[in-house]
Amino acid sequence: MALPAPLLLLAALALRGAHGEIPTVRLIDQEGPILEGSYVTLECLTDEAGADMSQFTFQKYSRWLHSWVSLDNPDRLRCWFFDVNVTRADGRLLLAIGALQSWHAGAYRCVAANSTGNASASASAELSLRVEYLRSVFVTRAHTWCGTVGDSVAVMEGEDVELQCSADASQPPQYEWSRQGADWVVASSVLTLPHVSREQAGTYECRAQHPSLPHLARSRAVRLDVQGPQSSYQLGESAAPPPRPPSWAVTHLPRPDPSLCPQSQAWG
Template sequence: MMSSPSCGLYQLIGGAEAATLPGSQHIRKLPGSATMCGAFIFLLALRLAGASPGVPTVQLLDHEGPVLEGDNVTLECMAGPGADMSSFSFQKYSPWLQSWVQLDAGARLRCWFYAVAVSRPGGRLLLDIARLQRWHEGAYRCAPMPLNDTFVPEPGPSNASGEATFMLHVDYLRDVWVTWPDAWCGTVGDTVTVTEGEDLELECAAEASRPPKFDWTRDGEAWTLQAQALGLRGLQQDQAGTYRCHARLSGLTQSRAVTVLVEPPAGTQRLAETAQTPGALALVLAVVLPVVLLVVLATVLAAWVQCRHPAKSPPPEVSGQRIPIFKGSLESVQGGAGDTHPLVR
């Protein structure tokens, strides 16, 4: 009896006596056995398709939707029915070390992966990550246990062969701020003052794992702008108010509010200030006039008192020397210029 033509493939791969494929037993060549050749062709197809039995894979358990910063996640290593998981370990690729790091190697890794715990309940292999952070993001794999070595210097996850890697992506949305467009360092404060009639342009930015969606609202109004930039042309007084920027990513939302104040033009503002403040004439009437009236009143009162009570002046004296008539006398008579002795001694 002639053997099936398909058995020639067996000879190309397995040799004249036996062939070995991952996850399969040694298959001996049985000439004329079409069943055995068919089984070998099936295993060969699996090998060429990259789906050989026994290749470990990593799956995310009991988690729906995107993985967010702060979540608790669990990864499980799957290696097919009946596989002995005690010979496998969880590893994470470190771009800084350029090697795979065994996560259940001991306490010396806690400085990098302090929130990572590997457990083996009931023959399973689980990896629990609590309070997921940005540095937990990256490539994970389930690989055979390395021999006395925590670090496995192999190529990056894109070039790894023999193990299926799982890329863990972490979404986060942290701070949101408002800036001036096309400004090198143009962060806007809580308040913006604009002259009436001018244009205003503001742009929203956020610290996030990937670009979020932005929209603007105005407090107290059912008004929404689906855009990252806010542009207001020819601002008027009725457009003043509080504008709020919202950033949204994977169910996370952060916002930042900016109050816009609209002032009248410079000339109109001066007229308004003049109308609201007392003028120069009013200032004179209020301060200087009472002082002037008080001075005038004091002058009139002094003149009236002078007229009612005139001052007594002494009688005019005749030029010449007065000498006493006698010693002890209080009266005197006019004497000649050349007299040097009194008339009575």
């Protein structure tokens, strides 16, 4: 339950008495969208000049643990947020993140080093770090068991073909299909070719584009091979009978007339 305004004011005044000022978190030298792979630096600071920043620490909220995790100490939870470096140089408290990835996105805050809990008057306002990205494009054929297709897909003439395009992105991408050598474009993630013919064979390309950052775009090409109907042998079809093996015929000659040949040559 939220505290009444007077109690919140008293808590803030108590914090100022203990640590001088309520901390704040800001991004240093960062303008525009934050892209995956970039380098960012967060700073925790107070309005009091020369404040002892050793009394404060950075935390990140973990959606998996449902709690805030300190990024200063190399404890067992620290491995959840690798590529994060906390420094305390020249009285400044900095959090540097190199090779920014999607898992670095989320809420960050700065709290007093002895603060615990998810809701504390000693914590700064949360800074939400959003990482924009668009990764590989995949093409799958609908209503098939094989799923993702490779560089080509073979179909039979007369089949219904439905290709679906998808991409891993920070925001739902915009899709369009086109065919190499043709002047049409389909603004959809799905390409449908009913009763495909051999004339529709060719290379089709899906393009995925980030909705707010047009330069984040990727394409995937797939060659469609359309084959003619296969010939098959079926029972009942007229076909030439298989050749019969040769057979030997036995000819029965008539017996000779004994009166027409000598007695010694007569047949018994």
